[in-house]
Amino acid sequence: MSKGRVHKPKNLLMIAMLSPYLALLFLFGVLPLIMAVINVPSKSPSNPNGGWHVFKIVLHDFRLVPAAWHVLGFMALFVPLMIFFVVAMSLMLDTDTAPWKKWVRLAYIVPACISGSVAVLLWYVLLEPTLSPFKGVMHFFGITQATQIWKTSNLTYILVFMAFLSLAGQWILIQFGSLQSISGEILEAARVDGCTQFQLATKIKLPLIRKYVIYMGVLVFAGGLQIFVEPQLLNSSVYHGIAQQWSFDQLSYSLAFDNGNFGEASALSLMLLVPSLIGALLVIFKTDMFEDVNFKSPKKLAKEAKKREAVTA
């Protein structure tokens, strides 16, 4: 019918408007993955005949297991610390609405603008016993020499410290924002029932912001797994050799740019992408984080509308 003919050009205009974003999504979201997959079996010094067993070669790389231990150790401390601290702080911020808390919240956001290379500079200063604003505290604990702090065995703790201080503030504010979405009536009812502040926080508020906590957990996990800038800069600029191929991404970088082995680098990148993808899919489909998003196709929507019409008729 003519109706269809009328709609066709309209949809074309809509598609034209969508196309710049679609092109970017394809070129820089999908195509790199295809290129990486194509690149994996290419010939390289460690894989002279080429082939898919490059994944096996990567898994047997002597640098992979230490990198895995470093990153897993980092994640084992960083992820729970972030979740526990951020949730506790946001619940504490939410106990009352004193006007001075506005300034406290403003202060928490400050470390969020210290990331990447600036973070390395600042946390280097913070942990250097001769420069640190906290050198009094460090001297009290007997830390007077940089060598007492800056060693490979301490690196996990140093990087947890850096990442935690850079990210905690902004997540505290985000979780505090999520607490503001809880209905005042629910909280009031709980108070009338005799709930203490602690019970209110643990029994009422915490379950209600669970999905935001999971969302944070997934993003923090996926980001932590890909740690690169901090160990790379510490290693190349601050203390040479302290974090040589310390993380997965550093190893992937080294494979690509030191060894010129893009096949292995692509294989490692693809392997690292899997946990991030699983995390993303879990958040999308297994939590109600994006419950407002209408995933239904126009056909399904039309069918549902017809059904509703039939019921009302």
Add this chain to the structure above:
Amino acid sequence: MSIDFDKKAPATPEAPRKKKRKISIGHYAVNGWLIFWAIFSVIPMLWLILAPSKTDRQVSYKNPLSFASFHGYVRAWKNLQDFNSGVLAHWVINSVTYNLAIVVFASVTASLAGFVISASRIRFKKTFLISTLIMMLVPPVALVIPLFIEMNKVNLIDNPLSVILISSLYPFGAFLSYIYYSNTIPPEIYESARLDGCSDFGLYTKIAFPLSHPLLALLAFFAFVGNWGNYFMPYIMLPSPEHYTLPVGLGALFFSTPAINPGNGATSVPILKPEIALAGILVAVPVMIVFLISQKRLIRGMLAGSIKE
């Protein structure tokens, strides 16, 4: 429901005196800890802002949070300007221009995408939304090596276009726009405009765009904050110093000067801790200003789609 940061707490019911005192002690302890953490959070930034006022020796021996003189900033700025024939100016200009291009291109494409998804009935909407959400949740660092391979194939390595184009993919912006348009413009408005003969492009320019100034501000804010301090992507894609951005340049200052590591050897222009701190200020302070002005927007944006306006 709106996120009201200053909403008044409902009145607490009368509690027995003993219980009240117990709550008060806990209350003071909690508030004390919140204030302590706030002070702890600002100290590093304070150090960064105050360090260039001192000489290198004063940075090591004077009180870390003391102020020396305004002349210190001038001296550090002059030294930074003289470093490698004024390469810092290039880094500042690069950072500003790349970010400006990214903010404009990313915001426009994301806004259009969000509008189309909310206002049209095109096919593959579900696939599009899911892939956008996946891209939003996967850290960008995960794709850096594959992106390098791709850019290398099309000879865009060491070309600022590589960073600008890659960073203009803004799935979070597209999702935010979709939520914004879905929540603020009822579909009936589009329908009646269509009946009046409005084209689909007209729907965007005459209805959606005039109503989307808050959205565009939010998109520009997140695009700027996300890209200004980005290190890994420009570090990999732009190997020539004249193409560096400020964060990559700061990393190069660590690497090529004795400021942090005396083992790096002296440079012709003294680039020491005050100079490095001043370069750090150039990277951190613009983001801090934007953050402080827009903290409420940051939270609303980060929770887009899950907290209703």
